Every structure is written in structure tokens, then in C-alpha cells.
Amino acid sequence: MNLTLKIWRQKDAKSQGKFEEYKVQNISPDSSFLEMLDILNNDLIMSGKEPIAFDHDCREGICGMCSLHINGHAHGPDSEITTCQLHMRKFKDGDTITIEPWRSAAFPVIKDLVVDRSAYDKILQAGGFISVNTGGVPDANAIPIPKADADESMDAAACIGCGACAATCKNGSAMLFVAARVSSLAKLPQGKVEGARRAKAMVAKMDELGFGNCTNTGACEAECPKAIPSRTSPASTASSSTLSSRTKSRTLTQTTEPRFLGSVVYIDN
């Protein structure tokens, strides 16, 4: 495949950026989008030019590091995947692809396509955890949890914090992210205790960091690589939470991975 790429180049956070056009040739339709960018960067380095900076890490859709607004869609034209899971077969030979960084006041561009997403970390630091004394790992079934609640919690915990929701939202709102993190904890007995305090603290931090106000457009849900539903309502976020299990089963295998345990500390009984 031969493609024309229009890529946002920006030297650093303070510089003015602009689009630059690049041609890539002989790209395999089976290569991933990031591999295609690797090939382009290789060519740029070989010709003594500055390679394009973009975020990536696990390249299997679970770390939440990759971003990119590709042809008007966060994580590109395919649904329920991250940019690293996007393949070139989704494009046609001769296509022009526009690649932009996340655009949101709370996610300033650091360089080229890399944005500073530490605002999400700050929201988590404000309350996205459970405060308990640590100790020995309790028996897995010591606290009975209804299957439906566990499912809802797991679905919410599928959030990888990539920032696609705020980047897509016309209001620059991080509500889906906050709602998912609040719900994933509040749905479990260990997290329920601090539910209200946590929700209030996280919402206050979200507002303080300059994210916009949710108006229920649902664009976040449509572009979320984990298809977290926007009915993870912010209103109910403050009380308990109502994240129901998703209908799309494609990501279920990923959601059942105990990723969310990273933010849950076991209760010492």
C-alpha cells in the first residue's frame, strides 16, 4: 500500500505546531498502524530527519498508552480497539490519512502526537483507590459479591485511561473516565464504603483540571476502545453507580483480566 500521511508536528509544548505531509510506500495491509509509523520513522531517521514522536507501549490494547486521532476518530476508524490494534487493511491503497494528537485543554501537546495525560492520574490520586490496611491476602470468597455487581465492576474496570473519551467529547469532558473508575470500585463491597467521598473528590479534581461538563452526547461511548457505556451516569456516580454489563462480547475476554486490581487493595479480615 502507498499512503499519504498528514501528521501534526510540534517541536515542544511551547512551539506552534503544523501539519506535515509524508509518503509511505509498500506498506503491508497486515501491518499495524503503529508499525506503519515505525517504518516511516525508520525512513526519517535514515534520511537524518527528526522522527515523529507518538505514545505506545504494550501494543496489545491494554496499557492505555497509545492515542492518536486518525481521520476524525479517536483510535482510528475501527470500533472497540486501540490505535495499536488498528491494522492497515482498514485503509485503502492511495488513501490520505490525517493523524492528530488528542485535542483537549487538559491534555496539552508535549511533542508531535504525544500529549500530557497526567490529568487522569491526578483524578485517580484524588480518590480512585480504596483505603484499607494491607495484610495477608484474604480468601477469594470471603466476601460474597453478587455476580451482576462483579460483572458491572469488571466492565467498568476495563477502562485503560487512554483519554479517548475526553479527546472525543465536544465538551472536553472526562466524565466517562471518572464514572468508570468510580463505578468499578463502588460496585464492590470493599469500595462501596468510600463511594460518595471518592466520587465527590474525583469529580472536584476533574472540574479543577479544566475538563468540560458532560451533556450526554454519548460520543465518548462510541469512541471508547473498551466500549464502556455512557450510561455510567455521572449523576449516579455520586451515590452508587449503575454500570451494567456490556452487550458487546468482543472485549469480554479483556475485561475479565484482573487489571482493575491495580487500584484495589485487599481488605485484611
Place this chain on the structure above:
Amino acid sequence: MSNIFTSSIGKKLIMSISGCFLVLFLAFHMCMNLALVFSPEAYNAICEFLGANWYALVGTAILAAGVLVHFVYAFILTIQNRKARGNIRYAVTAKEEGVSWASKNMLVLGIIVILGLLVHLKDFWAQMQLVEILGHHTNSYGLTPTDGAGATLEVFGNPIYCVVYIVWLAALWFHLTHGVWSMLHTMGFNSKLWMKRVKCIANIVATLVVAGFMLVVVVCCLRANGIIG
């Protein structure tokens, strides 16, 4: 910590509650108007009942406050949200799957609704309740201020006004298709099952309210021009 007037969730709740109040008012207003289709005398009886008595005046003041709150918060939200979006816009945008056009254009639709409301207040409120408040006995149509049926014939006798009202009501329909479910969603009707229901309810409410209003406009237009009795 946050409070209801400043936090993002609080503002959302204020938009939701004020919106709910306005939808209930619209439903009431539409039912009242429908009387006109069946009996102009009955409609005038309602107009007389809801004239410039204290209950009606207090009701009007509360209603105006509701509109004002909804309107002011809409602007506050839009200004904050544009700021949150950052200075540089995306060069390429695409429609997200399942996202309604109305949901992304609520302010524009709301402004059309407000402009229509101003025309409507000029045509009716200023000729009816205001005339009574000022203690006059005839309005600029040369009718008594409680002759609502007569006023509708004056206004809707002009087809241009009918078109203006229909455009206004169409904007209201779009606004309600998002507004009603969004309001219920914000209030907590948002389980997997209820999400589908509230969207369906929103379409039904929007269609019933707007169709009711439009019917009255069309009937009045036909009556004023002598096409129907």
C-alpha cells in the same frame, strides 16, 4: 469539594431539573391549546381563568425563572466546554456512531427556541396577560385580552407566521428528542434496560408535544383563511 451550582455534575442536574420543569409546562400548555381545536369557547374560558390573577402571575414568574435558569446555565456550560476543548480544533472530524445531531447542537436549537419564544410572547403574552396587568381592556388586535381564540386567528391568518411557528416547533422537537432522555438519564434512569426506554419515551414525548402544538397552528391557519369552519 464541589457544590451543586459549580460542579459539573451539579450543573448537569440543574439543567436536568429546569428542563424537566419546562417539559412539564410544555405538556400542560399543549393540552390547553388542544381545547382550541375542539371549541374556541372552551379555550377562551381557559384564557379567562389563566388571566392576570395572582395564581397565574406567580406561575408565570416561576416559569420565567425556570427558563432563565436553563438559559443562563446553558451559556455557562457552553462557554466552559468550549474552553475545555482547547484552542486548536481537530482538522478532521467524523460522526461518532449512534450520536444524535441534536445532542451536539443543543445550544443552537435552544437559541432558536428562545427566539421563537420572543416572537410568541410578542404575539400572545403581550396581547393577553400583559394587557390585563396594565389594566387595559383591548389589545392591539382590537380584541379583549381574554379572547385567546380571536388572537390565534389574527396571528395564524398570516401564513408567514405559521411557517415561523412550525420552524420554531421543529427546533423544539430536536431539542426535546435529546433533552428528555438526557434529563431522565441524569436523574438516574440509566440502567441497561432503562436507557432504551428513556430514549423511546423522549421520542414519544417530543413528538406528542410538538405534534399537538403544530396541529393547533395548522387548524388556526386553515380557520383564519376560511378553509375549514
